[in-house]
Amino acid sequence: MRHPLIKPDTVEQRLYQLNLAGKALEGPSLVVLPTGLGKTIIALFVIASRLQRFGGKALILSPTKPLVEQHAAFFKKVMALPEEEVLAFTGSISPAERERLWAQGKLIISTPQVIENDILTRRISLEDVSHITFDEAHRAVGNYAYTFIAEKYFESAKNPHILGITASPGSSDEKISEVCEALHVQNVAVKTEKDRDVRPYVQEKEIEWVQVNLPxxxxxxxxxxxxxxxxxxxxxxxxxxxxxxxxxxxxxxxxxxxxxxxxxxxxxxxxxxxxxxxxxxxxxxxxxxxxxxxxxxxxxxxxxxxxxxxxxxxxxxxxxxxxxxxxxxxxxxxxxxxxCDVEHPKLALARRIVCEQLEGNPDSRVIVFTNYRDSAEMVVNALSEVSGIVPVRFVGQGSRHKDKGLTQKQQVEILDRFRAGEYNVLVATSVAEEGLDIPATDLVLFYEPVPSEIRSIQRKGRTGRQHKGRVTVLVTKGTRDEAYYWSSKSKEKRMLNSMHGLEAVLGPKTAKKSAELSDFEGLSFISDSKPDSKPGLQETESESRDEIESENWNEPGDNGSNNFAATRENGEERGENKEINLEKSSDRNGKKEEKEKTDANIKERQKTLVDFGTASGERSAEFLRIVIDHRETKSGVAKVLNRLGMELNFAALEIGDYVVSDRLAVERKRTDDFASSLIDGKRNLFAQLSDLSRVYEKPVLIIEGEDLFTSRQINPNAIYGSLVSIAIDFGVSILYSRDEEETASILKILAKREQTEEKREINPHGKKSASTLAEQQEYLISSISNIGPKAAKNLLSHFGSVDAVMRADTEELKKVKQIGPKTAARIKEVFESPYKG
Incomplete structure (x- = not known):
């Protein structure tokens, strides 16, 4: 492949990839392609073309840090850009450093949460970004960061263009439509392993399911x-x-x-x-x-x-x-x-299948998927007993009930050692389903089926990438295993049908002929062409999913009909909703379906406070500000406030979550948090509200959600009693919202009342009251920048006193959990530097 922005002899030219890239460049596009067939190569072609034509920056978004690092390594290898212009952004890079790097970067690969936070805090602008690739595009639903980034991108960019890439957008018409709506998709391009131009590059994948009886x-x-x-x-x-x-x-x-x-x-x-x-x-x-x-x-x-x-x-x-x-x-x-000491027959079967695989090919890599962490640990222990098997557990970051998760750094290290062969079996939960590029995986073993077609496709996509692969699914007869297996099979078929229907509706409207990489827009659709080169070594994409299997299953209730409707009306959904009506004609033999026209109608749905606010022009009519605690960026409230046109300032607030004036601050509690705080003394809700009412003249508590009385099995009278105490004893006003959108709308109304009608200024103030000696000691240490409450407790537990922390040298400080070299240096700087006030 020859292009000024692609290094020579690094990428093989495949016609179906050029074809898909050409389609993608005609407008915001979604490309659906089975795993192992080079979705990242298509993104590379599109990025190269957009940068050459429009300049500016290109952005690649991927859901996890391991995927970001995987993408970054690939693009540094193939892109003809200075290495300092190809950057990887994750949460481990400080916000100030990201702001500096953004200015110099040409191609930025990042987790979406990082970009979302930097947009909210105005550290970056998407104005000169000429392209964004959304990896694992099926995630662009609900409140996920992809939806907010796409919205802000099309609002602010001079030459916006996006590419969504996925192998499994979902089985329902509604889900696929939601993804397309969120990403402003105009074109959809679908390739399957049955297409002639794809078939030569598809590796054989043997899929079997093995049944066992329940003892x-x-x-x-x-x-x-x-x-x-x-x-x-x-x-x-x-x-x-x-x-x-x-x-x-x-x-x-x-x-x-x-x-x-x-x-x-x-x-x-x-x-x-x-x-x-x-x-x-x-x-x-x-x-x-x-x-x-x-x-x-x-x-x-x-x-x-x-x-x-x-x-x-x-x-x-x-x-x-x-x-x-x-x-x-x-x-x-x-x-x-x-x-009872009887083990599930799946365990012995898993041992035998993995053992046979490794005996037949000692260099094999095997991935065993389980739905639960306890099962993963059990399988690792069972496999460890077999000579020649070196298993490792691979789970997510969260810790729960004596089960500590893996940090992203640990995940990356485990994957590197798995690729290198130090481990030959990866026993993983869902965290390993998405995107991991491990070409040498020979066997994927499902310890149990999953009902989700997306997860099933992703799991199977771990094998058969560069050579023949094998997938084995263990199923217990007469149990929900069987129901889950057939459910995912049926959904995979429906997904493929829906995608072909969507492609018929949203396929590119023009077709010009050209063979130049810099003019992808002109490449015509070549469905039956033979590739002009044999399958060879090619950099595979760094996301992943799997093929849609070619077997012909006859599940009850699935006639394979193609009845795509982009989005159905739903009274509970918000925002605009496009309904795409397909007019089809088919001959009596059912051999041919023809799309005559499309009709996109904007349907008015149930209005929310956000809808009324934006429709009335309030967004641009007023200059309203709000100060938000930095921990609230993880909620969707800040994104809605941004959409409502409010100026957001983020700070480390000691009291309250939102400050809207010098006298009014708001504490936000979800219903589950509120209920839990009543039975968990560590949450200390009443101490928070006591501080709020002590410092601010007008304290407000917003309780968000619709399950206040049902999120925990608590006597309703206890909840009523707490609400009465908050209102009467603490003098805190209580407001209720259904969701994050309504919370944001309430905050805007409060800000308008305070800042426009009452002419009051914003003034965050007040310190937490430290009622005990331990709390005061924790407060002293946590007042140092970059030291949170947990790190402060770790320091005090390790050294025993504030004085000992102050006297410790940098090396001693670094031995404490959560204290790295930079934080240790900062602590010493605060304690030892002369005062220059």
């Missing part, structure tokens, strides 16, 4: 759990509520019932609703326990039941937890699980 001992334990579930189901039905329409009640049915009950609680206060909510909470726990015994085994079930038992024994336990663990059949289940 009698496990079936007995499942029977106890099902007896508990049936008893609770009868109670719910006697209370006048129903779950599910058939004999089998799924987790989805329980969630729908829970949502219905929450809605009825807001309308009235019938005690039966609260009783039903409590029983449904028990049913959710039992349903999960049944899934554990069916798909994971007794070790995973034992750990889960021990967690439930510990929860029921705690002082803050809910009535539902206590009642469940006191049930006779639950006690029987606990007893049988502890005395």
């Amino acid at each position: 009698a001992e496990m079936a007995e334990i499942r029977g106890y759990l099902e007896k508990i579930f049936d008893d609770r189901l009868a109670i719910v039905r006697n209370l006048g509520f129903s779950a599910g329409s058939g004999k089998y009640v799924s987790k989805k049915d329980l969630l729908l019932l829970q949502k219905k009950l929450q809605g009825e609680i807001r309308i009235g206060g019938d005690p039966a609703i609260f009783s039903a909510m409590s029983v449904v909470a028990e049913m959710m726990k039992v349903n999960h326990a049944v899934e554990m015994v069916e798909t994971q085994g007794l070790e995973a079930l034992r750990k889960y039941l021990e967690k439930l038992d510990a929860e029921a024994s705690s002082s803050s336990a809910s009535k539902a937890a206590k009642r469940l663990m006191d049930d006779l059949y639950m006690r029987k289940t606990l007893y049988r699980v502890k005395e």
